[in-house]
Amino acid sequence: MSVLVYVENVQGKFKKSTFELVSYGFAVAQKLGTSVTALSIGDVADDELQKLGKYGAAKILNAKNDKLKTVNVQPYGSVIAEAAKAEGSKVVVMSASFSGKGIAARVSVKLDAGLGENVVDLPDTSSGFVVKKGSYSGKAYAFIGITSDVKVISLVPNSFRVVENSAGAAIQSFDPQLSENDFKLVVKETIRATDKISLPDAELVVSAGRGMKGPENWGMIEELANVLGAATACSKPVSDAGWRPHSEHVGQTGIAISPNLYVAIGISGAIQHLAGVSSSKVIVVVNKDAEAPFFKAADYGIVGDAFEVVPKLIEAAKAFKAGQN
């Protein structure tokens, strides 16, 4: 009957979004009068698994199997569904990461469970089971009732704060049935920049657009991001032109992010860009053009030349950070 929380690891380590997810699962379990069972798949050491107990996992299922070392959506979906059945879970939660979205969809079908995808808040259980998600590319919210007996939720990273709730953290080995048919897709190569903060998980983001005039000018954007401890992002024209990698493109056809702070330098704020960033809690816009539409969607705005304003922001950020420590 427990809430099953599938936790992702990157090279054997959990990220902040994992702890957010367990905290979320714990809050859902409380609403339903039950506990959290976390399910980890892959090669994660016991002392890393133990951390999940700090955020509410009463039990931790450790599905450690050579064939499951790399994330593979089809077999992972089978493992999670099997664990959910074994636990009698009525709610299965996972992160709406790139893999998570695909896995949640497959688990939903396996369990005949309604899927609340890309959810941004706790379910409302006052009348049924209703979850909130973004819709119309950030222009609206949809409240979706999940009416099936078993429910699957994928949670958007950075939409639920990490909360400490000490729980048992009893680690148990989980040995799932594996089917040949699940391994048709072969992972050849994984290329991941481990030194940079991953955009979808980032709390702070510094982004820039065509107003920077060329890739050679990105030094100050990277510096500002560095000082703030932020991830870097860019607008579509910039990634299309090859000035910045595609993985930095935020917008309707790029990545959707929901950081606590989004600083946009030299970006006009077209609707397609806003679609990717409108869930940001605080938006700062710096643009030479006072008529830039982005100012209408911003909390703070500075009309000025990026090449003059950003150095001031960097200096102030250094002092700000020094003052904090």
Add this chain to the structure above:
Amino acid sequence: MKILVCISHVPDTTAKINFTPDHKEFVSQGVTFIINPYDEIALARAIELTDGGKGTVTAINVGDVSTEPTIRKALAIGATDAIRVNTAPRDGYFVAKQIAHVAKQNNYDIILCGRESSDHNGSSVPSMIAEMLGLPSVSSAKKLDVEGNVGTLEREIEGGKEIVTVEFPFVAGASEGMAEPKIPNMRGIMSARTKPLAVVEAVEAPQLTNVVSYDKPPARSSVKMLAPEDAGKLWEMIREEKKVI
């Protein structure tokens, strides 16, 4: 090679979004509808892969008769033929069921969708179709190449990418970068009128979710402007007023 491309009929990106007074439905009057942007990318790639007689591209849409102009656009862009499953698209699961049912009766080598639709932002249909058919899936692929009966895809992951290979048949959700959307030429537009558009009836599927209501986010309170010379005050201001740093 037979490719099935799933097309969604969605409001134009710049459309103002309004809901009925009971907040349960999107108001479609006066709204221009288009092919979902990611589906256009999927369609373009499918056409590229089958170009020069190498195969066929069937466009499929789950919708009532109002979606036919959008389906014709897919034909104009270059799909070989099209299928409309005659029902309103209730939710992702329901749509996936309809498409999986049609796919079961045909031997598609690749089923391509856009990775998500711009109206419901679900990103689940491609993976659901795959699970229903017992096939491998890549929910967000930035590249798709084919050699013989093997697909090589670039899967999107946080802060990077993953190269995967999979034999036919499989399902993939197209993300940005897989192809440039194609603009229909005159010949395409003319031929769209006569290319086959079959209408089939929907199959039963359990209803697992429903829309309780839609709401618009509260507007941000008006922007606080700072003069460029005061830029240095920004971080303290944000810390004090918003507490996010």
